[in-house]
Every structure is written in C-alpha cells, then in structure tokens.
Amino acid sequence: MREAYQSDLRYLVDDLVDMASMVRTALEDATTALLESDLGLAERVIAADPHIDERQVDLDSKIVELLARQSPVATDLRLMVAALRMSSSLERMGDLSAHIALTARRSHPEPTVPAQHREQIARMGELAATAVHEAAVVIAERDLALAARVENNDSQLDELQREIAREIARSEGFSNAQIVDMTLLIRFYERLGDHAVSLVRRVGFLVTGDSVDTLNSATDVDEF
C-alpha cells in the first residue's frame, strides 16, 4: 500500500513533466508559426490546447483523489499542493502559447512581426522554450542550480520586452494594428517566463521548506 502511494506521487511528477513537454511543443510551434506565417501550424497549436487543459483536469482529479485517500501530511501534502499550483501554471502556459498562435492567425497573410523585430521575437521564443524545458528538468530532478537559469531566462525576457516596447514607441511606419499585436505578443512571452519562474520556485519551496509565495506573487509587478 505504502509502495503504491509512493508510486502515485511519482506519477504526479511525471504528469507535470509531460504537461511541460506538451507546453514546450506548443510554444515552439507557435513561435515558428508566427515567424514563418505558417497558418496550418498556428491552427494545430490552437487545436492542441484543449489536450493540455484535459491533462490539467486529469492531474487535478488524481491529486484530489490522493488527498482524500491518503490524507498526506508534511512533505507529501506540500508536494500535492505544489502540484495543484504547477498544473495551473502549465495550463496557463498552454493558453499563452495558443494566444501567440492566435495572433499569427489573426494577422495572416501579413506577418505579425515587423522585419526589424524578428530576431528579438525569435530570441524571446527561444528563451521561453528553454525556460519551459529547464523548469521540467527542475521538476523531475529537483535541480535548484538549474532553477537559477530559469530565473535568468525570465530576466532576459523582461529586458527584451522593455527593449522592444521602447523601440516600438519610438519607431515610425508601423500600423496601429501591428503595434497592438506586438504589444500583446511580447507580453505573452514575458508571462511565459513568469510562469516558468513560478514553477521552479515551487520546487525550491518543496526542497528547502521555505515559503515561496510572497516572492512568487511579486514576479509580475514591475514597470512594464
């Protein structure tokens, strides 16, 4: 019985890592669809998002069932509460990836991203996808050294968002619709970075026992 329970806990972690892998694929495809104006790929990302949502529903049901059946305390209880929070973050990261694809679809056949910002958006896409991948490794292996890299990726995403916003504010020749789309796009990537940080801080919380929520909730209140 105890052994079955430990294996259930292990499955929770595996499910979170699987969800992260689905999010990473959605995010990478969304960035490709955006930069290559690939409408078919954008549609596939949008169509795939409900699968990520379903995984969250399944995972949450498992957690509630485990809470009811096992009445965990201490570390196990904290893992389950953290897993509930992490599944929410991952589900939201799936939504944000779908939003990027929706932006690509809305402006099609015009490219959403003006030529002079392509490289920066490609870089935001890479940073966000790397953050998702590294967060998954942190969840699987509780490697807090890697967690610091996710925080660093997030800082770079914040800085790129500010840089692009400043450049857009100064530049000429963009249509208003392009400015609206670019503003939302860079926000979506920046929020993906915030959620990746939230994931690794929850793992840090499990490992160290410190409360992470105050730090975590501060992530998104900054100047932009």
Next chain:
Amino acid sequence: MREAYQSDLRYLVDDLVDMASMVRTALEDATTALLESDLGLAERVIAADPHIDERQVDLDSKIVELLARQSPVATDLRLMVAALRMSSSLERMGDLSAHIALTARRSHPEPTVPAQHREQIARMGELAATAVHEAAVVIAERDLALAARVENNDSQLDELQREIAREIARSEGFSNAQIVDMTLLIRFYERLGDHAVSLVRRVGFLVTGDSVDTLNSATDVDEF
C-alpha cells in the same frame, strides 16, 4: 472539535471575501487614478498590493494546515482545493489592479487614456469592479443566479476590449506609446473579468459537484 473545524471552514470563506474586498478597492482606485491622472492614488494602489499578496500567503497556510490536521474528504476537501485556487485568482486580480496603476504612473502627467476612450475605460472599470463585488457575494452566499451576471459582465468586458482594439487600429493621431499602453490596459481589465468568472465557476463546482476546469481553462482562449 467538529464545531471548531466548521468554524475554520467558515473563516476560509470570510478570508476569500475579505481578499475580494481588498481587490475591489484596489481596482476602483486604480481606475480613478488612471482616469483622473492621480499619481498619489496610483502610488497607493501599487504600495497596497503586497498586502493582498500577504493575505494569500496566510490563507494558503491555513488551508494546508487544515488539510494536514483534519484530513478532509468529499465536500470539505473540495472546498479547500477550490479555496486554494480562488486565493490564486484573487492575488492575480490584485496584481492586475496594480498594473493598471503602474500604467497610470508611467504616462503621468500625460493622461494614459485618450479623451475619446475615457468613457469606454470607465465602463470597463465599472464592469470589472462589479464583477469582483458580485463574485464575492457568490462566494459568501453561493448564489448561482448572481454567477450568471458575473459571466455576463465578463462578456461585456470582452466585447469592449475588441471594440476599443478595433477603434485603436483604425484611429489616427495616437502616439505609439499610447497605443502600447491602451492595448495593455484593456487586456488587464479583460483578464480581471476572466478571473471573476473563474471564481464563480469554482463556487458552481462546489454547489453542483460538476467539474468546472475544462470550461474555466477555455475562458481566455478567444480571438483577442
């Protein structure tokens, strides 16, 4: 002992309602600061956000303690899991209100909102504040008839966001920075509506026993 436990559960609901009241104040003040270019008020909203964050941390600690001490099952367990989710939504709604205040501070002394959009933004502010207030009543009284009004407020917020975005895309004479700020602002209000819907759907889930998560996660994937 059983009586003390019931009273703990009652406190959870009271705490959620208190948090909602703090969010409503922050949101109303942020809208006023924005529309009246009131820098002092914007600063107060920004400075108050950590108090909402602290309330979330306190509430979550209480829930984890209750889970450990009482090993709840069935309805009580579902209430606690829902309360964890609702405290996250409320904390995020506090962040979004602070974001509105940050936008007002960033453009000060220039008004963030161009004259022709003042009425629409005032309306978004009212709709969002009403949604927060009504969500709090739904949490306190489990009044699902009122939940339908929160959903309706959210639809109106979505429609206003689309309407303003369309108008901005067509209009002339706005600076790029104004377009960036307006795009973010209308997104913040729209997200506040989504979170209010998420709150009342969780209450619906508690009352009816239906799973709400699939519906809920779909809230934000739409055309804008």
